[in-house]
Amino acid sequence: MKDLIDAASMIDLLNAPIDVPSHVGADDDQTPPKHVAKDVVGKIQKLRNLIHPARALCEGYDPRTFTREQLDEYKDLYESLMHSLLYYL
Secondary structure: OHHHHHHHHHOOOOOOOOOOOOOOOOOOOOOOOOOOHHHHHHHHHHHHHOOOHHHHHHOOOOHHHOOHHHHHHHHHHHHHHHHHHHHOO
16 A cells, blocks of 8 residues: 555646535536645555554554544545546556
């Protein structure tokens, strides 16, 4: 995953503008993404790493504490990342 992130960063794929409608939603949805992908990819990667039980235990992460608000936040982060990747297609 780190290699993919590094490669995307090297060719500036994670820096799509966010002052345009998101490329992820419906065609008539004019809502722009909330985040620049390069600013949030590390946060997404950290949560992904916590899926491994040993890593979660080492870092004291308890998935039962994951809230609906956090889920909504990560959906926004993911949408911003997808927008950036689709923007350059």
